[in-house]
Amino acid sequence: MGAGLSQDQALEPNGEESSKKGEAKANQSSNRVSLPHNCGDILKHADSPVDISATNIQEVLITGVFLNQKRKKYWVDKQSNCNCFVIFAQSLSITWAEDQSFWHWPLLKESSDENLAVAELLNVCWLEVHGRFEIANLSPGRLYEVVFVVMLKDSVYGWEDPVNLRLTLPDGTRQDRKENLMEKPRGRWIDIPAGEIKSSTEKTGEMEFSLYEYEGGKWKRGLLIKGVKIQPKA
Numbered sequence: 001m002g003a004g005l006s007q008d009q010a011l012e013p014n015g016e017e018s019s020k021k022g023e024a025k026a027n028q029s030s031n032r033v034s035l036p037h038n039c040g041d042i043l044k045h046a047d048s049p050v051d052i053s054a055t056n057i058q059e060v061l062i063t064g065v066f067l068n069q070k071r072k073k074y075w076v077d078k079q080s081n082c083n084c085f086v087i088f089a090q091s092l093s094i095t096w097a098e099d100q101s102f103w104h105w106p107l108l109k110e111s112s113d114e115n116l117a118v119a120e121l122l123n124v125c126w127l128e129v130h131g132r133f134e135i136a137n138l139s140p141g142r143l144y145e146v147v148f149v150v151m152l153k154d155s156v157y158g159w160e161d162p163v164n165l166r167l168t169l170p171d172g173t174r175q176d177r178k179e180n181l182m183e184k185p186r187g188r189w190i191d192i193p194a195g196e197i198k199s200s201t202e203k204t205g206e207m208e209f210s211l212y213e214y215e216g217g218k219w220k221r222g223l224l225i226k227g228v229k230i231q232p233k234a
Contacts, residue, residue, distance in 0.1 A: 036076050037139045082139040087131050088227040089119040095128040121223040126214040131228050132206045138199035145233040147191040148211050149226040154186050156222030163213040167195025170205030
């Protein structure tokens with residue numbers, strides 16, 4: 001009758017088996033994606049549930065996720081792993097936006113085959129657009145740019161006076177600038193800078209961005225507003 005294993009020997013782990021388990025854990029750890037700043041909290045507002053433990057989470061974040069019923073979009077820059085956002089027009093405060101004689105809301109097909117509403121100015125003399133964003137969701141230590149994404153149609157008029165752009169930071173600091181839309185190309189989406197912000201873990205609160213022109217008194221037409229883009233400055 002052959003000698004059996006003692007209880008202690010039976011409980012003793014096999015060396016080769018332990019080594020394989022250790023390697024598997026190490027590989028799993030090395031393949032784990034480093035999630036961007038505040039990613040979990042941001043994705044709580046996703047239109048569809050996102051599993052941050054999924055193996056394809058990095059691809060999902062780079063492609064982008066709609067938030068708050070397509071009122072915002074969140075994505076991660078592939079090179080820097082930094083958070084980026086678009087606040088779409090429906091999340092902006094636009095004077096007279098509810099009046100169909102002044103503003104129209106056509107649907108725009110995104111590359112993801114999602115339809116998004118954009119704001120098209122039909123005829124106003126008082127242009128005023130405002131939006132807000134919580135800066136705690138920006139990746140710390142980065143210089144971000146805040147830009148209005150707009151398009152000018154061929155049939156524009158009333159833009160002889162420059163538009164005003166303003167970025168107000170949570171501490172009350174203000175950046176003001178003007179932009180002459182008559183010099184901009186027609187028929188394609190362009191970025192109109194509102195200002196810049198250096199993100200930090202010590203900075204919290206909402207920044208406010210504005211696009212306005214009402215001092216000239218001219219009736220204006222032909223401007224489309226897609227939203228406001230917030231991303232690291234190249």
